[in-house]
Amino acid sequence: MKMKLISQIKADLGINPGGRVQRLFTDTCYKYMDKYVLLAETGNLRGVVDKGIDYITYEMPYAHAQYIGEVHGSPVRNYTTPGTGSYWDKRMVSAEMNDVIKEVQDYVRKRGNR
Numbered sequence: 001m002k003m004k005l006i007s008q009i010k011a012d013l014g015i016n017p018g019g020r021v022q023r024l025f026t027d028t029c030y031k032y033m034d035k036y037v038l039l040a041e042t043g044n045l046r047g048v049v050d051k052g053i054d055y056i057t058y059e060m061p062y063a064h065a066q067y068i069g070e071v072h073g074s075p076v077r078n079y080t081t082p083g084t085g086s087y088w089d090k091r092m093v094s095a096e097m098n099d100v101i102k103e104v105q106d107y108v109r110k111r112g113n114r
Contacts, residue, residue, distance in 0.1 A: 013111060018053050021108055028103050029089075030056050032096045036088035038066055039081045056089075 007016065014020030030051055037046050037058060045066065050057040058067070065071045069086030079085045092100075 013108060015108065020111075021104060023053050024107055025100070025104050026051065026054055026056060028100050029092065032100055033089055033092040036084055036091040038079050038084040038088075 004012075010016040011019065014024075015022075030049070033056070034046055039046060045058055045060045045063055048059045050059055057063075062071070066076065067086060067088065069076045076086065085091065
């Protein structure tokens with residue numbers, strides 16, 4: 001009996017680096033994380049996003065300052081949209097990572113049972 005290589009099994013399941021599951025994980029993180037990103041009065045931080053296979057980058061010029069919660073050396077004290085704030089990825093991870101993992105696991109299980 002001829003066995004497939006581990007790398008081929010991973011590729012078939014989409015769990016190889018850059019594979020379907022990595023893209024799904026990134027997309028799912030984005031879906032859950034977006035509600036923690038501020039809605040600005042000017043500009044649209046949520047709307048200007050570069051989403052790759054394994055990264056999400058909010059691209060407005062002020063994104064980094066809002067992410068770290070500091071503008072020109074002073075802390076941001078008021079995020080006007082409820083639930084939003086600095087370090088939005090960490091907020092999502094602490095609040096919803098179990099849901100992200102469940103979605104990804106469900107996808108892998110369904111793909112593996114075909």
